[in-house]
Amino acid sequence: MALLKSSKIISTVGVHPPLGVLSIRASSWWSEVQMGPPDPILGVSEAYKRDTNSKKINLGVGAYRDDQGKPYVLSCVRKAEAQIAAKKLDKEYLAIGGLGDFTKACAKLALGDDNEVIKSGRNITVQTISGTGSLRIGANFLSRFHTEARDVYLPKPSWGNHTPIFKDAGMQLKAYTYYDPKTCGFDFQGALNDISKIPEKSVIMLHACAHNPTGVDPRPEQWKEIADLVKKRNLLVFFDMAYQGFASGDIDRDAWAVRYFIEQGHNIVLSQSFAKNMGLYGERVGGFTVVCKDAEEANRVESQLKILIRPIYSNPPMNGARIAATILNTPDLYKEWLGEVHGMANRIITMRELLVANLKKEGSTRNWKHVIDQIGMFCFTGLKPEQVERLTKEFSVYMTKDGRISMAGVTSGNVGYLAQGIHAVTK
Amino acid sequence: MSLLKSSKVISSIGTFSPSLGVLSTRNSSWWGGVQMGPPDPILGVSEAFKRDTSPKKMNLGVGAYRDDHGKPFVLDCVRKAEALIASKQLDKEYLAIGGLGDFTKSCALLALGADSEVLKSGRNITVQTISGTGSLCVGANFLSRFHSASCDVYLPKPSWGNHTPIFRDAGMQLKAYRYYDPSTCGFDFSGALDDISKMPEKSVIMLHACAHNPTGVDPKPEQWKEIADLVKKRDLLVFFDMAYQGFASGDIDRDAWAVRHFIEQGHNIVLSQSFAKNMGLYGERVGGFTVVCNDAEEAKRVESQLKILIRPIYSNPPMNGARIAATILNTPDLYKIWLEEVHGMANRIIKMREQLAANLKSEGSTHNWQHVIDQIGMFCFTGLKPEQVERLTKEFSVYMTKDGRISMAGVTSGNVGYLAHGIHAVTK
Numbered sequence: 001m002a003l004l005k006s007s008k009i010i011s012t013v014g015v016h017p018p019l020g021v022l023s024i025r026a027s028s029w030w031s032e033v034q035m036g037p038p039d040p041i042l043g044v045s046e047a048y049k050r051d052t053n054s055k056k057i058n059l060g061v062g063a064y065r066d067d068q069g070k071p072y073v074l075s076c077v078r079k080a081e082a083q084i085a086a087k088k089l090d091k092e093y094l095a096i097g098g099l100g101d102f103t104k105a106c107a108k109l110a111l112g113d114d115n116e117v118i119k120s121g122r123n124i125t126v127q128t129i130s131g132t133g134s135l136r137i138g139a140n141f142l143s144r145f146h147t148e149a150r151d152v153y154l155p156k157p158s159w160g161n162h163t164p165i166f167k168d169a170g171m172q173l174k175a176y177t178y179y180d181p182k183t184c185g186f187d188f189q190g191a192l193n194d195i196s197k198i199p200e201k202s203v204i205m206l207h208a209c210a211h212n213p214t215g216v217d218p219r220p221e222q223w224k225e226i227a228d229l230v231k232k233r234n235l236l237v238f239f240d241m242a243y244q245g246f247a248s249g250d251i252d253r254d255a256w257a258v259r260y261f262i263e264q265g266h267n268i269v270l271s272q273s274f275a276k277n278m279g280l281y282g283e284r285v286g287g288f289t290v291v292c293k294d295a296e297e298a299n300r301v302e303s304q305l306k307i308l309i310r311p312i313y314s315n316p317p318m319n320g321a322r323i324a325a326t327i328l329n330t331p332d333l334y335k336e337w338l339g340e341v342h343g344m345a346n347r348i349i350t351m352r353e354l355l356v357a358n359l360k361k362e363g364s365t366r367n368w369k370h371v372i373d374q375i376g377m378f379c380f381t382g383l384k385p386e387q388v389e390r391l392t393k394e395f396s397v398y399m400t401k402d403g404r405i406s407m408a409g410v411t412s413g414n415v416g417y418l419a420q421g422i423h424a425v426t427k
Numbered sequence: 428m429s430l431l432k433s434s435k436v437i438s439s440i441g442t443f444s445p446s447l448g449v450l451s452t453r454n455s456s457w458w459g460g461v462q463m464g465p466p467d468p469i470l471g472v473s474e475a476f477k478r479d480t481s482p483k484k485m486n487l488g489v490g491a492y493r494d495d496h497g498k499p500f501v502l503d504c505v506r507k508a509e510a511l512i513a514s515k516q517l518d519k520e521y522l523a524i525g526g527l528g529d530f531t532k533s534c535a536l537l538a539l540g541a542d543s544e545v546l547k548s549g550r551n552i553t554v555q556t557i558s559g560t561g562s563l564c565v566g567a568n569f570l571s572r573f574h575s576a577s578c579d580v581y582l583p584k585p586s587w588g589n590h591t592p593i594f595r596d597a598g599m600q601l602k603a604y605r606y607y608d609p610s611t612c613g614f615d616f617s618g619a620l621d622d623i624s625k626m627p628e629k630s631v632i633m634l635h636a637c638a639h640n641p642t643g644v645d646p647k648p649e650q651w652k653e654i655a656d657l658v659k660k661r662d663l664l665v666f667f668d669m670a671y672q673g674f675a676s677g678d679i680d681r682d683a684w685a686v687r688h689f690i691e692q693g694h695n696i697v698l699s700q701s702f703a704k705n706m707g708l709y710g711e712r713v714g715g716f717t718v719v720c721n722d723a724e725e726a727k728r729v730e731s732q733l734k735i736l737i738r739p740i741y742s743n744p745p746m747n748g749a750r751i752a753a754t755i756l757n758t759p760d761l762y763k764i765w766l767e768e769v770h771g772m773a774n775r776i777i778k779m780r781e782q783l784a785a786n787l788k789s790e791g792s793t794h795n796w797q798h799v800i801d802q803i804g805m806f807c808f809t810g811l812k813p814e815q816v817e818r819l820t821k822e823f824s825v826y827m828t829k830d831g832r833i834s835m836a837g838v839t840s841g842n843v844g845y846l847a848h849g850i851h852a853v854t855k
Contacts, residue, residue: 028721029664029695033573036731039738063520071518078516085513088506090499092491093709096467129557132742145461164739236457267457281521282746293456303464310467311592312564313557317745318710 040160041400048398056396057414059405062377063281064246064344067411072344074279076336080326089322094315096306098127098287102321105328106287110241110255110272117262121295124302126309127316130286131242131273132161137288138238138269139169140308146236148201155179155191155205157402159212159240162205176204179214184370184382186216192229200234208241208270209254210376213404217247217375223257227264237266242273247376249345251338267291274324276377277341283320348377351410358419366426379405387425395421468588469828476826484824485842487833490805491709492674492772495839500772502707504764508754517750522743524734526555526715530749533756534715538669538683538700545690549723552730554716554737555744558709559670559701560589562716566666566697567597568736569718574664576629583607583619583633585830587640587668590633599631607642612798612810614644620657628662636669636698637682638804641832645675645803651685655692665694670701675804677773679766695719702752704805705769711748776805779838786847794854807833815853823849 044060066072097103107118107125117123128134142152152171154162155178163173176198177190198204206226211217218226230237239258245251261268267290274285290305292298309315327333356368371379383391383403391397397418399405410418472488494500525531535546535553545551556562570580580599582590583606591601604626605618626632634654639645646654658665667686673679689696695718702713718733720726737743755761784796799807811819811831819825825846827833838846 028725029574030718030720030725030729032575033725033728033732035728036735038731039734071520073516073518077519081513085509088501090501091505091708091710092499093703129741129745132738133740136740146457147460161739161742164735168736168739275521280519282519282743284741284743284745290458292458297456297458297461300461300463301458303466304461306467307464307592308596310560311589311596312561312740313712314560314589315710315712317557317712317748319747320745 044398044400047392051396051398053396055414055417057398057409057418059397059399059409059418061406061409064276064279064377064408065411067347067413069409069411069413072279074337074340076327076333076340077279077323079336080323080330080333083326083330084322091318094127094318094321096126096309096315097124097302098316099318099321099325101329102285102325103127103287105325106272107289109251109328110244110258110270110287110289111262112252112255112259115259115262117291122292122298123289124292124298124305125287125289126302126305127321128271128286128288129313129316130275130281130284131240131271132165132286133284133316134271134273134286134288135162135165135240136169137305137309137312138271139166139171140312141290141305142203142236142238142269143170144308145304146201146203149199149203149236151199152203152205152238153195153198153235155207155211157213158205158207162240171203174198174202178211179216179380181382184216184380185373186218186222188218188222191218192225195226195229195233195235198233198235202235203238204230204235205238205240206257208239208244208258210243210247210378212242212376213378213400213402214380215374215376215378216370216380218257220256220260223260227261227266230261231264231266237261237268239268239270241270243276243376244272245277245338245341246345249342249349251341262291267293274320277344278324278327278337280320280323283323284317285320285324348407351407351412351415352379354412354415355407355410355419358416359423362419362423364419364423364427377406377408379407381405381422383422383426390425391421395424397421472826472828475820479824479826481824483842483845485826485837485846487825487827487837487846489834489837492704492707492805492836493839495775495841497837497839497842500707502765502768504755504761504768505707505751507764508751508758508761511754511758512750519746522555522746522749524554524737524743525552525730526744527746527749527753529757530713530753531555531715533753534700535717537679537756538672538686538698538715538717539690540680540683540687543687543690545719550720550726552718552720552726552733554730554733555749556699556714556716557741557744558703558712558714559668559699560593560714561712561744562699562701562714563590563593563668564597565716565733565737565740566699567594567599568740569733570631570664570666570697571598572736573732574629574631577627577631577664579627580631580633580666581622581626581663583635583639585641586633586635590668602626602630604632606639607644607808609810612644612808613801614646614650616646616650619646620653623654623657623661623663626661626663630661630663631666632658632663633666633668634685636667636672636686638671638675638806640670640804641806641828641830642808643802643804643806644798644808646685648684648688651688655689655694658689659692659694665689665696667696667698669698671704671804672700673705673766673769674773677770677777679769690719695721702748705772706752706755706765708748708751711751712745713748713752776835779835779840779843780807782840782843783835783838783847783850786844787851790847790851792847792851792855805834805836807835809833809850811850811854818853819849823852825849 180187604622
């Protein structure tokens, strides 16, 4: 039957089939659906692709690159994949809460092998669809069961996706002072001041390490004061740990804040991602943990997490979890992984140092210490929107308008050119 | 610092011993009000099965295909695709929010057919999803946000258990239309038409494209045509759930016939697809969600909003299963093998149905077991009552859900005789 593309026709009961077809074809369920705003970060990548300048640099990318600017699949991952392939495992559904070998190891990685929480079985850890999936499960769980407060306090600024995650889950977004643009560092007093006013039982989101997007982390003494104040205010702590190992190069050091809070008696909720530290980006590997009062409570919470997860995706994807579990549970591979994570973190740190050294060499008199002090994949340069625009237009250096650059996109081959450009727009 | 397990201590402002502060928080709890949730009915069946020590025990609750030895089956084309993919040493960079392009294109092509006018005019948007559940969840949320004309979703009675919380958690209201006729163990066609004729305009109607879950009862083509007509007259938004394409009749195009007929008739449907069963990719979580739009411009607008919806749920979908499915769908040799394997799985199920009915006859049963053969797909609504199900489980160690549903996938040539024996015993 040929379908004619014609104008609207009033449908009538008992109508000749092609006319009936016309009346439906021209009507539409979705005519009111507006074109959504373009994704800001994707926009950067798309503009980068179109640029024909051979010296172009993409500093919007939120994924690690090696010193040749190429995506990096970890050797321990390749080995784990080979091991898994050799076993010829089936593809039966995982449990709703995911692969047990993965969730156990995931919790141990975050909390430490000897952690009292794990020993007493008072955590429930479920496998999730990477960090985003973990945050969303957490947000939905809070929305449904943390009835005392609707408010989630994010640091200012925070990862862009935190906002719609909590909003779509039905929570209200608020913020506390965090980044100090004057110093390109941590506004500790501002943060304490705001936290002291947060209503009891509100949820406070803390980035465990390598704050995204600023790269600015509290120092241990500052974390201690924050933990104290948060306890006094009786706030529910939600830790987002997307970069464990990737920040300092040391797994335990990057998890210090999380473990400290737990030791201090905070029954936290925690999101973990293995996208960056294991390079498992597209495999979508993550975990969501609720630290409960005791094992009995953990069982109740687990039952409700499953009820929440089942109508979203039933059970999580197996492949990435098998890889992560194999690495975490095989001593040789675990050792190799620690070495590779350390290597990635080191390359980033080296690029930070090279960038600052090159800026000095260019003759810049500005204080660029924050480039070295900040930690993790991102660096809040302090560049203003106009300077960012010039950097992009004149030098084909692509980054987000807020002056954030991904250090992962910097290589020993392009750091000199980058310094040149930054100096040119800031002198 | 040792943590004392002691009773509550009133916390006070101002400094105090850290261990006391620890106590006051340790014994307090955020989750004191969280109730233990009801156990999953189907999981309960599997758990009871595991505990049973009878060597003749059968698990007919399982919603996954089993071969004739009762073992999970990984398709040969899947293994070949995996080897191909492994040899390419691909990276693990994020997929786009909407998923792997090679997958979504071939996913839509599989459902709609090569000569689909929809595909030619680019008026569909198809995104990769976390299998069928993920697809339904994205769809339910999209409807909830953008189909402001109605909050009501009409499910067939009965429907897959998870449909209800999916739509409810997305903010839709659940309603039902008659579907299964317990007196015939077949389709209540006039009951369905009657209920559909009363649905308020612009409501959402959920249709199972083939191999209705849990009953195995599908409308015949002439019945589908009347349903399509009536749904058009009522101006309803059609949501097709196609979780078993190829797995029902053994023929990909035949199983997609209803979906394609509705589209040809001018219904701009939304469609969920799963590759869990037909490609055996269960735990890899491979699926698709399609919106058939007015034109390509509308498809772009819808796509932008789907991405905005998906990003705060999981950012972008898992790559592995989609790469496998795309490789199979886009590699002629593998596609051919796949069609045969899907046909093989469907055939084994059909044979088990025939053998079960035959064995029941030879046991001496005088009941009409025609429905066991007429029903299609993985599941069979036996017509057994709860008390009979209970006896079957207690006396014969045959495990199934209380509604009398059995998974034909759990039946083998080795156990079909025993199953018939048990069913006859509790129904004679």
